[in-house]
Amino acid sequence: MERPELPLPQLHAFVVLAEELHFGHAAARLGIAQPPLSQQIRRLEDKVGHELFTRAPGQVALTPAGSELLPAARRALTDLAAGLAAARAVGSGRAGRLRIGFAASLALTVLPGLLRTFRDRFPGVHLDIHEMTTAPQLAALHDRTIDIGLLREPPTDETELGFSTVLREPFVAVLPSTHPLATQRTVRLAQLADSPFVLLPRTAGPTLHDQIIGLCTVAGFAPRIIQHAVEWQTVCALVETGLGVSLAPASIRRIRLKGVAFRRIEPGTARTRVAVAWRKNDRSPLVARLLATVGQDPSASPRRSGR
Template sequence: MARPELPLAQLHAFVVLAEELHFGHAAAHLGIAQPPLSQQIRRLEDKVGHALFSREPGRVTLTPAGRELLPAARRALTDLADGLAAARAVGSGQAGRLRIGFAASLALTILPDLLRTFGQRFPGVHLDIREMTTAPQITALHDKAIDIGLLREPPAGEVELGFRTVLSEPFVAVLPATHPLAAGTVQLAQLADSPFVLLPRAAGPQLYDQITGLCTAAGFTPHIVQHAVEWQTVCALVGAGLGVSLAPASIRRIRLKGVAFRRVEPGTARTRVAVAWRKNDQNALVKHLLATVSPNPPDRP
């Protein structure tokens, strides 16, 4: 990249004069007196090495060299003005792109609201959403592959990431409609002998451990016969009679024939949905999204 030789102010003066073709008017248009404009043009012509305007009595005209320079000058000025505006918009979080990872089940609950609300407040921002389970989201946040995570059961010990709970919900039992317990509220211990369908532990260790922990607390170890990476699939498998499951209440929105959702006792355990971000992320969009997700100010580490 070559060292720039032409001050922008002079190019600006040049462009305006090329439009007006009249020193006095151009100077007025620039908000300066006429002699300074003459100087600007002269300096520019000195740098270029050739006359850019031909001054004949009564009329000012562009020389061929001036005609050659004009479009480049114009483009440079508009490019810079546009680029500056764009950079400011992005910097202030009025525009740009935000990459959001989300757990599939959230597409049924908080995600649509979030997209709608944020989209209305920041119409210039492109939201790039991608479905991922919890563990990959954590990795992607570290790798800067996503800027925001929407996940269940934030892991502990993540010093570089911030988490804020945005939703807390109880668990429900997922049962085949034909299951004997599908009639009313389920005592957790009653599931002790049923085969279980669950997400693989790798997808979200915290939630997995929480679910198996609930079973343990109820006095049994779940017999897991099948893993599936999405709750949607888990429900389908349950509906097909492969087993039962324990899931966050919001998956009740998944309406599948032959699948029943039942409250469990004890119902105190809750799973938390959290928004996650890099604590050191300076991106204004991240701050805006955090503010959107819970208007009361976040903690700023």
């Protein structure tokens, strides 16, 4: 026969009485009258099928059955208290697990400060960090394998994801240190027309790739791409070998390579956009905490990336 579950209020009353061994003292500690306490204990004894206390004038003691139940009752109450505390922490966004995708180049700009600030504010939250380019981040957000994305140039036709700008940074020319233009402080884009290019593939970040191609087109040439690399660090390493030149976000200058020169470009008005991305229907308090940390209000309508 299946044993009936024991109500937690009755267990609580049992543990307090077992500690006080006095109905009056236990009732006062529980904040109830003595008759309701006696009723709680009687109901619990009915469920157990045995008396839990011996009662004599001026004397209350645990029976063998009561002594056996007491450790399990304490564990149940402790586990419940811990579970409630954990649930409250997760529900309020003070604990849990948050999965974040980020473009590798953002480790050179916004990522360290953002993570440091978030960890300082919410030390109970475990951050699960995944390095990935823009296109995989978008797919991972849709697949719900990450909760937040930090990416470059989000698409303008996305309806299920929200985007908001974190920063905009200029482009720089990435040149081998032996390149003739490396002696100049500023490079006009048209001067790169005859140089081979090393770029990220379009599949890694379509909007950013198209933006770079567009800059070259406005400057009067179509770049001759001879090599693709998925990460900017690899692009710079290939440039260092003399394989070609590139255009990259200005933060790439923090990659210290002896054989690479980073130069400002003219016109210098072009900017690459870094955005935080999230699912619009995500009601996770952890996502709300992260968005608040980067200065966003998740209760407001997210700004579309084309605006």
